[in-house]
Amino acid sequence: MDSSRRLQLADAPTVITGDIASGDIPAPLFTPLVLRDIHVRINQAAAAEAPRAVLMCSPAGSGKTVLAAEWLRRHMRLHPDTRFCWLTIGENFDNAARLWAAVRAGLGLPAERGHQLADPMASALELAHELAGQPAVLVLDDAHLLTDPIALAGLEHFLTNAPARMTTIVTGRYEPPLRWHTLDIAGRLIRLGAADLAFGPEQIASVFVEHGCPLADSEVTSIQQLTRGWAALVRIAAIYTAMHGPDQASALAMLAHAPHPISDFLVGELIEVLDADVREFLLATCVPESFTEALAEELAGPHAPRMLDDLARINFPVQHTVNADRIRYSYHPMLRAYLLAELQRAAPQRIPDLHRIAGQWYLATGTPLAALAHLLAEPGRPELPSYLREYGLQVVLDGAGSILFEKLDAATAHLVDDPFVRLLRVIDAVERGDHAAAAAYLDQVRAHGPITSTIVGAAAAAAAGLAAAAAVAVATGVVATGVGATSDEFGHEQIRAEPPTTGQPDLDCYVAIQLGTLRVFTGDTGAGEQLLQRALALAEHIGHHRMQLRAVTRLAAASALAGPVPLMRERATRAVDLGTEYELTHLSDHVHAVALAALAAHLQGDDVTRHDLAALSRTRRGLDGASEPAAGRHAHIVGLLLTFDDTADKHAAVMTLHTEMHRLLAESPYPPLGGRLLIPVVAILLRLHERDAAQQLADAGYRAMPGAPDAVLAAAAVAEAANKPLDTLDAVGPLLKRSAELPAYTAVTAWLLYASACHRLDRQVKSYEGFAEAVRLASPDRLVRPFFEVPGVLTMLHEHAGRFGADNAFVETVRENSAARPQPMSPALTDAELTVLKQLPSGRTALQIAQDLGVSINTVKTHLRSIYAKLGSNSRADAMLRARRIGVL
Secondary structure, eight states, X not given: OOHHHHHHGGGOOOEEESOGGGTOSOOOSSOOOOOHHHHHHHHHHHHOSSOEEEEEEOOTTSSHHHHHHHHHHHHHHHOTTOEEEEEEOOGGGSSHHHHHHHHHHHTTOOOOOOOOTTOTTHHHHHHHHHTTTSOXXXXXXXXXXXXXXXXXXHHHHHHXXXXXXXXXXXXXXXXXXXXXHHHHHTTOEEEEOHHHHOOOHHHHHHHHHHTTOOOOHHHHHHHHXXXXXXXXXXXXXXXXXXXXXXXXXXXXXXXXXXXXHHHHHHIIIIITXXXXXXXXXXXXXXXXXXXXXXXHHHHHOTTHHHHHHHHHHTTOSEEEEEETTEEEEEEOHHHHHHHHHXXXXXXXXXXXXXXXXXXXXXXXXXXXXXXXXXXXXXXXOTTHHHHHHHHHHHHIIIIIHHHHHHHHHHTTOTTTTSHHXXXXXXXXXXXXXXXXXXXXXXXXXXXXXSOOOSSSOHHHHHHHHHHHHHXXXXXXXXXXXXXXXXXXXXXXXXXXXXXXXXXXXHHHHHHHHHHHHHHHHTTOHHHHHHHHHHHHHHXXXXXXXXXXXXXXXXXXXXXHHHOOHHHHHHHHHHHHHHHHHTTOTTSHHHHHHHHHHXXXXXXXXXXXOGGGGGGGGOEEEOTTSOEEETTOHHHHHHHHHHTGGGOSOHHHHHHHHHHHHHHHHHHOSSHHHHHHHHHHHHHHHHHTTOHHHHHHHHHHHHHHSTTOHHHHHHHHHHHHHTTOHHHHHHHHHHHHHTGGGSOXXXXXXXXHHHHHHHHHTXXXXXXXXXXXXXXXXXXXXXXXXXXXXXXTHHHHHHHTTTOSGGGHHHHHHHHHSGGXXXXXXXXXXXXXHHHHHTTGGGTOOHHHHHHHHTSOHHHHHHHHHHHHHHXXXXXXXXXXXXXXXXXXX
């Protein structure tokens, strides 16, 4: 007996009535697998006082009969006094009189008294009356074969009026034509479909073990994806694999091509019962992996909607999914494999036309990636060059470049080595964050000499080369010295020149974004912003929302570098809104926008919603296996900065900030971008008395950005914290002479450091002048945060309150900010006190600490008393606890 026929026996028509002792419940051909969740649901139905019905509809071989029988067998063991009847519907029982006679006999009830034929409901009503108060189970298997109107009306009447403690299980390939919704509304119906009956990994593994061919986890996953847990197909697959003995891998691979046992089952149970026009519809629509009703009409004609309705009515295995408000249909993978093989056998000449129709439809509906497989399937692939020319860059920028190249490589398309395709690979690698691969691909393009593409013209090829070179330069900080034939093609001069216009909006937009970004990052902010504005206009014109988001985000980054902060905040907020509106919140551009908007709000003294910062803390596994920030180190550091005050272990948090900032300065191709974060990080280190760490970070900033204002100010902040006001003045003096050229945040910080240093030197007039200039520069942008980042400034600002004329209102805003409230986390511990404090966790006595430090025990005790007083504690343990809370320890 072949394997598929053996499995069909599980659903073969059988009349089964009686009690548990008679063995009339179907015996399984194989060890039944318990689907626990379904058993629990049916148990709940059987345990209810009110009557319940279970409707179990799914295609042939889904395991309906096996499952119902196994549940009934277990139920009767636990409840032997329950009446039950199992009736498998066939031609003999598609008649009301014979149906109810068989049910009564199975339930052990006497034959029915005669009723007039004019009352077809009488049998159902009398049966319900006689079962009142008695636990009973009725199983009607293969109920889809029930077509007699009188029998159906009686069954509906019985289900509606069933007595308490009555459980009726109805199984079928599709629903008998009853008004099931009335039971649904009454809460008396449990529906079980193919998805509920599908085997999971555990059941699939058990089936293969039963047949002597255990699977690895990856193989179980493969079988699950291929069969979708369809019980018969899982069983056939196991039998087929077992038949091949040691050649298990080959057998598993062949399953994807619907071998004969699979085909026999599908034909015998699904295909042969269909009308010829339905079979023709299946063959016409199996070419795409999925299809909409509109595509089905293109492939199979105007009758497609009716065909889909008919297939749904008979519960044919067509999966429905909703994507972008469209219902998409797809066939079971093994069924589709059979249909494709049948189409190849019966009408191979139709296949190219069907692929062409599907490909053109996908292009017309704006889904070019879905069209690619169909274009590649056409003999000679005549549409491939125009596809790559018109849609290649769009697919890459939509994040599907890896799929594009995977399909091209698998099809061994003759265009895979075209220079334009190679340049697309460069751009794709940049988009994926694989900068090393991007540089390597670019080197390959350069090594092949002049760019002569058969896909695009010379102007577009040149623009693509420029875009790729600029993209790599933005990502790595290294500008290519040549791409193509000459040593200077697409080098520094070309990147600085006006970008070309090709007439391909997506390419022109991408070139403008990359060149604009590069100019911003290398200091030419004005020219860079002009290019980014051009790119934004193009992106809005062609409706490319990803590029629109990127252009606005990078305009916000330009404002972060050059100011003003309100403009940075407006642009970043716009980018955040775009990402939300177009469901692009998963993109790094959106996360960068969130970081920029949050940083701007922070600088202006506004509270930042912690929910907005969640994305900044996410990490991912890098190409080298190490964990790295998902949205880049800049955004990650912003998140650490803005959540610092909420962290429980501030010492650990500040050390993380210290490490991340070091890495940013060392790894960033454009250190000035990171420099904007250097001063806030140094300020937190100094606030927690980590002066050595702050000095190290300032030194690292100077090495990465020699002479840059941010590096100079970081060093000046460390000098001021070390009570070296003359060094502070020496550092900030040159910056103050050109403060009008500096971004407002930088200039304000410089003037505040100057004011603080003058105050230490008792130069009160100069100190006030410094404060006045800082307030004047900060007021237009509402820059509140710098006044909290320079130690001691706030106290002096209180002293000068009311002395700033028109800017007094802004000063009051600073003074009333929540960050201006007294902070318990910065006690004025001396260096000696900090040294003693850090010895306390060791558990050493005051005498031992004194010996270790080379001082007297009285000195240590004096420091301890001072530490306790400043921390507001009265014991060593309490002092350590409070010190940890505020990050000093």
